[in-house]
Amino acid sequence: MTASDDEGEKPLGPLLGIDVGSVRIGVALGDPAATVAVPLETVRRGRGDLDRIATLAAQRGASGLVVGLPVTLAGQEGPAAQASRAFATDLARCVAPTPVRLVDERLTTAGASRGLRAAGVSGRKARHVVDQVAATAILQGALDMQRTTGRPAGELVEAPSWRTAADAGTDDPDETRTP
Numbered sequence: 001m002t003a004s005d006d007e008g009e010k011p012l013g014p015l016l017g018i019d020v021g022s023v024r025i026g027v028a029l030g031d032p033a034a035t036v037a038v039p040l041e042t043v044r045r046g047r048g049d050l051d052r053i054a055t056l057a058a059q060r061g062a063s064g065l066v067v068g069l070p071v072t073l074a075g076q077e078g079p080a081a082q083a084s085r086a087f088a089t090d091l092a093r094c095v096a097p098t099p100v101r102l103v104d105e106r107l108t109t110a111g112a113s114r115g116l117r118a119a120g121v122s123g124r125k126a127r128h129v130v131d132q133v134a135a136t137a138i139l140q141g142a143l144d145m146q147r148t149t150g151r152p153a154g155e156l157v158e159a160p161s162w163r164t165a166a167d168a169g170t171d172d173p174d175e176t177r178t179p
Contacts, residue, residue: 013063017139026131028139037139039132050094068105068138092159103154
Protein backbone atom coordinates (compact mmCIF):
# COMPACT_ATOMS: atom_id res chain seq x y z
CA MET A 1 0.00 0.00 0.00
CA THR A 2 1.55 3.21 -1.11
CA ALA A 3 0.29 6.75 -0.98
CA SER A 4 -1.44 6.06 -4.27
CA ASP A 5 -3.45 3.29 -2.59
CA ASP A 6 -5.37 5.91 -0.67
CA GLU A 7 -6.54 7.06 -4.10
CA GLY A 8 -7.95 3.61 -4.87
CA GLU A 9 -5.11 1.98 -6.83
CA LYS A 10 -4.25 -1.69 -6.27
CA PRO A 11 -1.25 -2.54 -4.07
CA LEU A 12 1.91 -3.61 -5.88
CA GLY A 13 2.40 -6.79 -3.83
CA PRO A 14 0.49 -9.03 -1.44
CA LEU A 15 -0.51 -8.03 2.06
CA LEU A 16 0.49 -9.90 5.20
CA GLY A 17 -2.03 -10.35 8.02
CA ILE A 18 -0.78 -10.48 11.61
CA ASP A 19 -2.57 -11.86 14.68
CA VAL A 20 -0.56 -10.82 17.75
CA GLY A 21 -0.84 -13.12 20.74
CA SER A 22 1.06 -13.20 24.00
CA VAL A 23 2.83 -16.46 23.08
CA ARG A 24 2.49 -16.80 19.29
CA ILE A 25 1.95 -14.55 16.28
CA GLY A 26 -0.11 -15.83 13.38
CA VAL A 27 0.88 -14.68 9.91
CA ALA A 28 -1.28 -14.92 6.79
CA LEU A 29 -0.55 -14.03 3.17
CA GLY A 30 -2.84 -12.40 0.64
CA ASP A 31 -2.72 -13.33 -3.01
CA PRO A 32 -1.32 -10.79 -5.50
CA ALA A 33 -4.84 -9.95 -6.71
CA ALA A 34 -5.81 -9.00 -3.12
CA THR A 35 -8.82 -11.31 -3.08
CA VAL A 36 -8.00 -14.22 -0.77
CA ALA A 37 -5.90 -14.78 2.35
CA VAL A 38 -4.18 -18.03 3.32
CA PRO A 39 -2.29 -19.10 6.47
CA LEU A 40 1.47 -18.66 6.19
CA GLU A 41 3.33 -19.22 9.45
CA THR A 42 3.21 -19.09 13.23
CA VAL A 43 6.03 -17.05 14.79
CA ARG A 44 7.04 -17.51 18.41
CA ARG A 45 6.50 -14.26 20.32
CA GLY A 46 9.67 -12.78 21.77
CA ARG A 47 13.23 -12.16 20.66
CA GLY A 48 13.48 -12.09 16.88
CA ASP A 49 9.73 -12.04 16.17
CA LEU A 50 9.80 -8.63 14.46
CA ASP A 51 12.82 -9.64 12.39
CA ARG A 52 11.09 -12.84 11.27
CA ILE A 53 7.96 -10.98 10.21
CA ALA A 54 10.09 -8.37 8.40
CA THR A 55 11.89 -11.20 6.60
CA LEU A 56 8.59 -12.80 5.57
CA ALA A 57 7.36 -9.42 4.30
CA ALA A 58 10.55 -8.89 2.29
CA GLN A 59 10.57 -12.45 0.89
CA ARG A 60 6.96 -12.15 -0.25
CA GLY A 61 7.33 -8.60 -1.59
CA ALA A 62 4.59 -7.40 0.76
CA SER A 63 3.04 -4.06 -0.09
CA GLY A 64 1.71 -3.72 3.45
CA LEU A 65 0.96 -5.46 6.72
CA VAL A 66 -2.38 -5.62 8.52
CA VAL A 67 -2.26 -6.15 12.29
CA GLY A 68 -5.37 -7.17 14.22
CA LEU A 69 -6.57 -4.79 16.91
CA PRO A 70 -8.54 -6.71 19.57
CA VAL A 71 -11.21 -4.26 20.66
CA THR A 72 -14.05 -5.33 22.93
CA LEU A 73 -17.56 -5.98 21.64
CA ALA A 74 -18.42 -2.50 22.92
CA GLY A 75 -15.60 -1.04 20.78
CA GLN A 76 -13.32 -0.23 23.72
CA GLU A 77 -9.58 -0.82 23.78
CA GLY A 78 -8.16 -2.74 26.73
CA PRO A 79 -4.68 -4.05 27.54
CA ALA A 80 -4.65 -6.50 24.61
CA ALA A 81 -5.42 -3.69 22.15
CA GLN A 82 -2.71 -1.52 23.70
CA ALA A 83 -0.24 -4.39 23.33
CA SER A 84 -1.23 -4.82 19.67
CA ARG A 85 -0.80 -1.09 19.06
CA ALA A 86 2.68 -1.18 20.62
CA PHE A 87 3.61 -4.24 18.55
CA ALA A 88 2.30 -2.61 15.37
CA THR A 89 4.35 0.52 16.06
CA ASP A 90 7.51 -1.55 16.58
CA LEU A 91 6.70 -3.54 13.44
CA ALA A 92 6.12 -0.37 11.42
CA ARG A 93 9.55 0.87 12.45
CA CYS A 94 11.08 -2.49 11.49
CA VAL A 95 9.48 -2.75 8.02
CA ALA A 96 9.46 0.96 7.07
CA PRO A 97 8.68 2.26 4.52
CA THR A 98 6.19 -0.60 4.04
CA PRO A 99 2.93 0.53 5.64
CA VAL A 100 1.39 -1.18 8.64
CA ARG A 101 -2.33 -0.79 9.40
CA LEU A 102 -4.41 -1.77 12.43
CA VAL A 103 -7.80 -3.38 11.76
CA ASP A 104 -10.60 -4.43 14.12
CA GLU A 105 -10.28 -8.12 14.82
CA ARG A 106 -13.23 -8.75 17.11
CA LEU A 107 -13.84 -12.46 17.63
CA THR A 108 -11.33 -13.69 15.02
CA THR A 109 -9.40 -15.97 17.39
CA ALA A 110 -12.63 -17.32 18.92
CA GLY A 111 -14.02 -17.92 15.43
CA ALA A 112 -10.80 -19.57 14.31
CA SER A 113 -10.89 -21.91 17.32
CA ARG A 114 -14.52 -22.85 16.65
CA GLY A 115 -13.79 -23.48 12.98
CA LEU A 116 -10.82 -25.70 13.78
CA ARG A 117 -12.87 -27.71 16.32
CA ALA A 118 -15.64 -28.11 13.75
CA ALA A 119 -13.05 -29.42 11.28
CA GLY A 120 -11.85 -31.98 13.82
CA VAL A 121 -8.63 -30.16 14.73
CA SER A 122 -8.32 -29.72 18.48
CA GLY A 123 -5.95 -29.71 21.41
CA ARG A 124 -2.23 -29.32 20.90
CA LYS A 125 -2.38 -29.21 17.08
CA ALA A 126 -4.99 -26.45 17.11
CA ARG A 127 -2.82 -24.25 19.34
CA HIS A 128 -0.14 -24.10 16.66
CA VAL A 129 -2.45 -23.16 13.79
CA VAL A 130 -5.21 -21.13 15.47
CA ASP A 131 -3.08 -17.97 15.27
CA GLN A 132 -2.51 -18.49 11.53
CA VAL A 133 -6.23 -19.04 11.00
CA ALA A 134 -7.02 -15.89 13.02
CA ALA A 135 -4.45 -13.93 10.97
CA THR A 136 -6.14 -15.24 7.82
CA ALA A 137 -9.53 -14.01 9.07
CA ILE A 138 -8.05 -10.60 9.92
CA LEU A 139 -6.44 -10.28 6.50
CA GLN A 140 -9.49 -11.58 4.62
CA GLY A 141 -11.65 -8.98 6.35
CA ALA A 142 -9.19 -6.26 5.36
CA LEU A 143 -9.05 -7.49 1.75
CA ASP A 144 -12.85 -7.60 1.55
CA MET A 145 -13.11 -4.07 2.97
CA GLN A 146 -10.46 -2.80 0.57
CA ARG A 147 -12.24 -4.39 -2.38
CA THR A 148 -15.59 -2.95 -1.27
CA THR A 149 -14.44 0.59 -0.51
CA GLY A 150 -11.47 0.91 -2.87
CA ARG A 151 -9.38 2.12 0.08
CA PRO A 152 -7.00 0.34 2.45
CA ALA A 153 -8.74 -0.99 5.55
CA GLY A 154 -7.86 0.13 9.03
CA GLU A 155 -5.77 2.79 10.66
CA LEU A 156 -2.28 3.60 9.38
CA VAL A 157 0.40 3.12 12.04
CA GLU A 158 3.04 5.82 12.17
CA ALA A 159 6.59 4.50 12.40
CA PRO A 160 8.43 6.86 14.74
CA SER A 161 12.03 7.36 13.77
CA TRP A 162 14.80 7.02 16.30
CA ARG A 163 18.14 8.66 15.86
CA THR A 164 21.32 7.63 17.58
CA ALA A 165 23.19 10.02 19.86
CA ALA A 166 25.91 10.28 17.21
CA ASP A 167 23.34 11.23 14.54
CA ALA A 168 21.91 13.91 16.82
CA GLY A 169 25.34 15.31 17.66
CA THR A 170 24.83 14.73 21.39
CA ASP A 171 25.98 12.33 24.07
CA ASP A 172 22.56 12.39 25.73
CA PRO A 173 20.41 9.48 24.47
CA ASP A 174 17.25 11.21 25.77
CA GLU A 175 17.77 13.94 23.16
CA THR A 176 17.86 11.44 20.29
CA ARG A 177 14.18 10.56 20.14
CA THR A 178 12.27 12.31 17.41
CA PRO A 179 8.48 12.34 17.18
